[in-house]
Amino acid sequence: MPEIPFTRVVSVSSADPRHPAENLLRPDDGGRWKGAAAGEKQLSVVLELSSSRPIHSLHLGNAGAAFAEILVGSSSGGDFQVLLPSSALMSPSESKAGLEPHRVRIFGPESLVKNQAQARWDRLKVVLSQPYCQSRPFGLSFLRVFSAPEEEEEEKK
DSSP states (O other): OOBOOEEEEEEESOOBTTBOGGGGGOGGGOOOEEOSSTTOOEEEEEEEEEEEEOOOEEEEEEEBOSEEEEEEEOTTOOOOEEEEEEEESSOHHHHHHTOSTTOEEEEOGGGSOHHHHHSOEEEEEEEEEOSSOOSSOOEEEEEEEEOOHHHHHHHHO
16 A cells, blocks of 8 residues: 655644654654643644545554544645544543553554545544543654555556
């Protein structure tokens, strides 16, 4: 499955200067994006994809968020549509105790909303929340987006 790289951060709700959202553009560098301060209940970032393609799967590296929701949109306008409904990354007890904050989740085609996954998008909006622990900033360690395998074969031809 070919990875769809990000080209830029379109907008971000909050970012720690040491862990800016731009780190998500380079998932192999080990940088992460975190909110500016502890106590924020929700964070969001809008990322631009390098090309407009259907989305087959997502790999998400957590950094202390309890829930993640991923929406897709187009640079030409319109509302964002839900691609990945809100999914738990940590349980309430794990969140409160700070256990397993860097878990990796892989969301395949069965986890994504089919109509949105099959359409072509060039923007991704990530909404993270942490309602259970207000003492630590949270965010993402990485996010990788992959297109369908069939598309790779067509491109080779």
